[in-house]
Amino acid sequence: MKLASLVQKSRSFRRFDETKEIPVKKVEAWIKTLRFLPSARNLQPLRYVVIRSAEPRERLFPLLGWAGYLKGKGTPKEGERPSLYVVIGYDSRLTQNPAMDIGIAAQTLLLLAVSDGYGGCMIGSFDPARVREVVGMEEWFGVGLVVALGKPKEKVVIVPVERGIEYYRDEKGTHYVPKRSVEEIWIKTI
Ligand SMILES: Cc1cc2nc3c(=O)[nH]c(=O)nc-3n(C[C@H](O)[C@H](O)[C@H](O)COP(=O)(O)O)c2cc1C
Structure with a gap:
């Protein structure tokens, strides 16, 4: 698919077919590609945590704010939740200003997912300290964005x-x- 069509097709999806898991190999290929992204001063401060297992997924889900304009009605119901999350973090010992790098990574990840028949949504609405707890990381790990992924059903x-x-x-x-x-x-x- 041409990149322009891919960009148009890559919407923020918030309802998924939860029974359709994303194969580990796919996620691996996406994260491996993110290594090639540009970054300010070539610091490459971003770090990724992939959440696939049921237990951390269930702990993360209630921490996320979904579709604020829909006032609660945009939160995915059981069976429609993401099958996977990628937490985009950064090494705060390397930078305090990672926002642009994070944006580039998040959009690239979504485009990669869409190109493979999946999709997702960037989530910036959460308490970083609580998300850090779920991913089991120390203070240096700044939580940037959560990218929720799955097989879109909307x-x-x-x-x-x-x-x-x-x-x-x-x-x-x-x-x-x-x-x-x-x-x-x-x-x-x-
Ligand atoms: C930096 C960033 C943070 C976002 N955070 C959230 C969020 O916390 N919750 C959510 O449901 N959507 C979130 N979104 C998705 C936006 O709501 C979405 O991009 C917008 O509604 C436009 O829809 P589209 O992505 O399909 O073009 C975020 C998007 C960006 C770029």
């Missing part, structure tokens, strides 16, 4: 921004994401 539709930028769902559960037009975001070429 329809996500892009719509123009009319009523606002808040995503919403209809009675069938289709998830709509308003996106600004090219005219609005592309100011000029000089």
Whole structure:
């Protein structure tokens, strides 16, 4: 698939077929690819923890804030939860400013997942200290983002921004994401 189509197809998915596990080999290939990402000052401060087992998955899930605009209705139900999480952390002894590197890693990971028929959602809404506890890491491990992954089981539709930028769902559960037009975001070429 062309990269432009992959980017369009890679939406934030929050409902999954929980019975469809992501094979270890796939996750391995994704994480191995992340080694090649650019990073500020080539510090390569990012560190990854993959959560596949049921016990840490169950401990992590309630710590995550899902789809804030849907006011509780966007939290995946049992059977629709992610089958895997990648916690993107950073070595705080190397940098205190990892946000851009984390963004690059998270989007690359999602694109890799979509290219293999999976998908997911970046989650930034959590208490880092509690997530650090779940992954069993020490103070130096800063928790950046959690990427929830699985086999998506929902329809996500892009719509123009009319009523606002808040995503919403209809009675069938289709998830709509308003996106600004090219005219609005592309100011000029000089
Ligand atoms: C840095 C970052 C943090 C995010 N944190 C959350 C989050 O905590 N919970 C959640 O449900 N979605 C989260 N999202 C997903 C956004 O809500 C989503 O990107 C937005 O609604 C647009 O939908 P789209 O990704 O399908 O384009 C996050 C996205 C980014 C880039």
